[in-house]
Amino acid sequence: MKSGKRxxxxxxxxxxWAGIRDTKEWLVVKSLQGELLIVHRMTGQTKEVPNE
Incomplete structure (x- = not known):
């Protein structure tokens, strides 16, 4: 998987807004129209978050 960015x-x-409390623990892998693909720094867990 591609490396994430701050x-x-x-x-x-x-x-x-999507309910993620500690945003410093998550990195953005992809920023698409309408959603973000993020990955946790330590665990590697991925999530899709709606984007404005």
């Missing part, structure tokens, strides 16, 4: 301010707000 989320921008707008991406962090979208993650918080």
């Amino acid at each position: 989320p921008t301010g707008r991406q962090r707000k979208a993650m918080e």
Whole structure:
């Protein structure tokens, strides 16, 4: 899987809105129109989050 990058301010707000509390523990792998694909730094768990 591709390496993730630190989320921008707008991406962090979208993650918080989706219920992710600690946004510093998640990295953005893909930023698509309408959704973010994120991966957890430690566990490698992936999630799809709606994006503005």
